[in-house]
Amino acid sequence: MYRFRPDLGIHRDRSGVTAIEFGLLAPVFLLILCAWIEVGLCLMMESTLDNAVRDASRLIRTGSATEATFKAAICAKMPVIPCASITYNVQSGSSFSALSVIAVSSTSTLASTGFNTGSSGSDMLVQVAYSKPAFFSSLLKAAGFGGNILIMTTLAFQNESY
Structure with missing residues (x-):
């Protein structure tokens, strides 16, 4: 049976504890840090897309929009999102x-x-939607996601009398 013997010093030697703790906690910390960065980027792009669509929809509301002017108005307000990657659906009803x-x-x-x-x-x-390639796509793919994040905004309104 094992008995604790203080003269051996095995239980007092803690020279590798810091490295082991860092090795266990660093990946979790880095994963959380990457997730915060990704969420921050998505929120910034979502806010930018919301504002651009709201401003561009004013053209539709006043009856002065064509498809080209609508897309140009959206692209002019979104320097952080590539314009070619934007998809949109504009529909009207009674x-x-x-x-x-x-x-x-x-x-x-x-x-x-x-x-x-x-x-x-x-x-x-x-x-209006934008499929954003994830900044940390390999982490998302490893977690079971496709590697793209859909940023989408929806706006409902009634046209003015024109």
Whole structure:
């Protein structure tokens, strides 16, 4: 049977404890740090996309939008998001209940796109999405995600009388 013998010094030698603790805790700390950075980037891009869509939708609301001017207005307000990666769906209806939200496809984009500005007094639904490649995509893939994060905004409004 083992008996503690203070003269051996085995239980007092703590020279490798710091390295072992660092080795156990560092990956968890780095994973949390990477997640914070990724969430911060996504929130910044979400805010930028929301503001750009709100401002560009004013063109639709006043009846002065074409597809090209709408996309140009969105791209002008979003320096952090590549304009070619934006997908959008603009639909109009006689009532808000007649409008339906477009589903997201398996590739993290809008399943269908279109551009219909409606007429004076039409109820409108505008959806704009951006499939952002994850900054730490290898970590997301290892966690079971696809490596892309969908940033999407939806705006509903009624056209003004024009």
